[in-house]
Amino acid sequence: MSLHPVVAAVTRRIRERSAASRATYLRHVEAARQAGTTRAQISCTNLAHAFAASPADDKQALRAARWPNLAIVSAYNDMLSAHQPLARFPEIIKDAARKAGAVAQFAGGVPAMCDGVTQGQPGMELSLFSRDVIAMSTAIALSHNVFDGVLCLGVCDKIVPGLLIGALQFGHLPTVFVPAGPMTSGMANNEKSRIRQLYTEGKVSREQLLEAEMQSYHGPGTCTFYGTANSNQMLMEVMGLHLPGAAFVNPNTPLRDALTRAAAQRAVRITRQGGEYTPIAEVIDERAIVNGIVGLLATGGSTNHTIHLVAIARAAGIVIDWSDFDRLSDIVPLLARIYPNGSADVNQFHQAGGMGFLMRELLGEGLLHADVKTVDGPGLWRYTREPFLYGGELHWRPAAACSMAPQILADAERPFSADGGLKLLTGNLGRAVIKTSAVKPEHRIVEAKALVFDDQEDVLAAFKRGELHRDFIAVVRYQGPRANGMPELHKLTPALGVLQDQGFKVALVTDGRMSGASGKVPAAIHVTPECLNGGPLAKIRSGDVIRLDATAGTLEAHVDADEWLQREVIVPSMEHNHHGMGRELFASARAMASGAEQGGIIFNAAMSAAA
Known part of the structure; x- marks a missing residue:
């Protein structure tokens, strides 16, 4: 299918607008690639520090510099239901890496606040800034320069954009994003919304409201409505940074664990030592950014990404603005009805055909760039498959030929709306x-x-x-x-x-x-x-x-x-x-922040110089 002319035109305008800043970014990436990791050249003291606490076999592999070393950067914490499952991931990744001929080290943790907890509270005023703190924390984790690839573990609102902005500053390193998946379905979203309104009107008690909320948010995994967290997961898939079909598999299941192992193994293969070198700077280009916008529009995703995608793009030397979203919205059909755009949750979306079906429909209409690089290999058609276990082994098969629930997931010929909303x-x-x-x-x-x-x-x-x-x-x-x-x-x-x-x-x-x-x-x-x-x-x-x-x-x-x-x-x-809940510490962030259409970036001067 040929590329839709509007998609082609928007991409061309973005490429022209970004020519100088993208060239500067790629020049910096190439310089870092040529320099390589310093594991084989740094002083013995530096090197000994880098693996002093590693198991004996890992220490020998790192000492000999014969195996690639993968950095694990994680947003794990106990309070966020979406991130609590990540506690198990490092050991799964380390074991899978060893079996693939690599070492994986936990390189750093990044902060992860929950907008669901801070909503309407003073702490919410740190939420947007936390994205850039996460980006800087990711940079610190990778600054030791002893890594050949990266695995980013994160899910929620500012966390995935922050991890991605940080990883893009190490554009020469292959980077795979590893999600945790949504919690199982609880109280229906429409019922939850109804009870919230009744409480606002004084018709139900606080205890009744709390009981409803606890039935909605009841276990490990991402909240099941289609807010920013699940929009993040869609984006990582449509931009080629997940393994195909990884976004919406529930946590603590055999399939989720198999996908986590496979992400580590794939990260090994796309390092320079693995033979399929795929640095993140080559995955995230103008085409991938446009694909992200199209995916957002086709699913009715979070408005927060009119800020985050701008900031992500700028981190890769690419300049986009809201006119690009608006022009694409005119021609991208709405193919998903997930709460709040409908009554279904992301588990029902996934069961209806999910990302594989959605991406096949968009590719078939020429609305996505197919000729991109991804962490799974060349070409976006790879993402029209879904993972499954057979005999305990992970395999992929073509996504469903038709939607299993047309009221939730539509085909491109019968969209819910002709535009992206x-x-x-x-x-x-x-x-x-x-x-x-x-x-x-x-x-x-x-x-x-x-x-x-x-x-x-x-x-x-x-x-x-x-x-x-x-x-x-x-x-x-x-x-x-x-x-x-x-x-x-x-x-x-x-x-x-x-x-x-x-x-x-x-x-x-x-x-x-x-x-x-x-x-x-x-x-x-x-x-x-x-x-x-x-x-x-x-x-x-x-x-x-x-x-x-x-x-x-x-x-x-x-x-x-x-x-x-x-x-x-x-x-x-x-x-x-400006005072209380740590807001005193963010005075410089408030002073430096760019406008919303410029990404709300607190390191605005540096990003503007690059862009």
């Missing part, structure tokens, strides 16, 4: 994105008076006082990276959802983020420039009429032009956002 909004309030795939058509245009808030808690307080039973657009300002770290405002979803269900026309406009599980309420998010950086959203006053039109792609304040020019911007005190 992600729109760029522009107008006199700046640039923003909106996820329309979960928003009913009758809610995609809202024109109403603004109610202005500078804190999400103020919105909830007004709701509890009964002041929001009307048509309105909630403007929540000073929520950008430089103001307070750009927290997600998912805590607002139940209250706004209640009002919408009661028949009111409501919407949200903010320079902050919503959850990766952004739902049924229309939300113009990531408004850029942010208010603290001179963004026009800071000029809005309560009572101003705003029109949010997701069909036309506009976000406009209907204010007299002369009055608009004369309005002064009053910046509220942000002092309460």
Whole structure:
């Protein structure tokens, strides 16, 4: 199948836009490749430190420099259900590496915070910045320069993007991402959402709400809704960094363990010593980035990736912006209905045919670049297969010929929507994105008076006082990276959802983020420039009429032009956002952060120089 002309055109524009920065990045990668690891050249003291605690056989192999050495970089911790299964992975990987003629060392751990725990709490203001801390932690883990390949163990929201940004700074090293898989299905997502709204209305107790949440989040593995964590897993597969079909296999199962062993063995084979050298810089190129955007759109994935994919691309010297997402969204059909875009969870998506079926449909329509390098070998058609065990051995077979559940996973001829459900909004309030795939058509245009808030808690307080039973657009300002770290405002979803269900026309406009599980309420998010950086959203006053039109792609304040020019911007005190829960330590991150459309990067100067 020939490549779709729009996909080809967008890729060409990205390549042209990125020519200088990509060339600089590849020049640095080549210099590192030529230098190689220093294991055979560094001083005996340095080398002895590198394997002092290794088992005797591993020590001999590293001393002789005859086997490749794999770095394990892991986001394991006990608190995150998605990462708790990773505790077992290093020993599985080390054993598999030895059997494949390699050594694997645990090179470093990276922090892993849970947005589900910090949602609506002060700690959420560290969430976006944690991505770049993870990137820097990955760099520290690999900085010893004694490794020939990397295995990145991570799943959730900022963790996979952070690991990938860090790994791309070592672009000469082959890198395989190793997921843990989703938890088994618990309470249905629609029922969970219903109980949340009932609690918001005061109709169920906190104990009843907690019981429902515990039935939803009940065991090891990733949360089963299609938020940022599971969008990450889709991306790693469609960008060729997982083994085929690895994304959504449940943890602590024979198949999951077999895939983990196979990832280690494959990492050995793609090192320079293994004969199929595939550095990550050759896997992540302009085509892979476009494939990632297409996969995001086709599945109705997390809006957070309109930030993360930008940052990932820049780490590889590639420059993308929201116009690229918007142009591709026009021609990429929505093929998945996973909560919040439907009632199903990722386990049901996987059972319906999953990533293998999805990627075959997209490749068949020319919507993905097939001619890419992957950690599994050349060509993306390899990812139209699914793994299975036969006689205790891991094998792959073609994905299902047709969807096992057409109401969850559609074929390209009968999509749920002709477009990808992600729109760029522009107008006199700046640039923003909106996820329309979960928003009913009758809610995609809202024109109403603004109610202005500078804190999400103020919105909830007004709701509890009964002041929001009307048509309105909630403007929540000073929520950008430089103001307070750009927290997600998912805590607002139940209250706004209640009002919408009661028949009111409501919407949200903010320079902050919503959850990766952004739902049924229309939300113009990531408004850029942010208010603290001179963004026009800071000029809005309560009572101003705003029109949010997701069909036309506009976000406009209907204010007299002369009055608009004369309005002064009053910046509220942000002092309460800068202290407590460790936020004091992130003052420099807030000062350095780029805008949302530039990736919200805290090492912005260095990335801008590279890009």
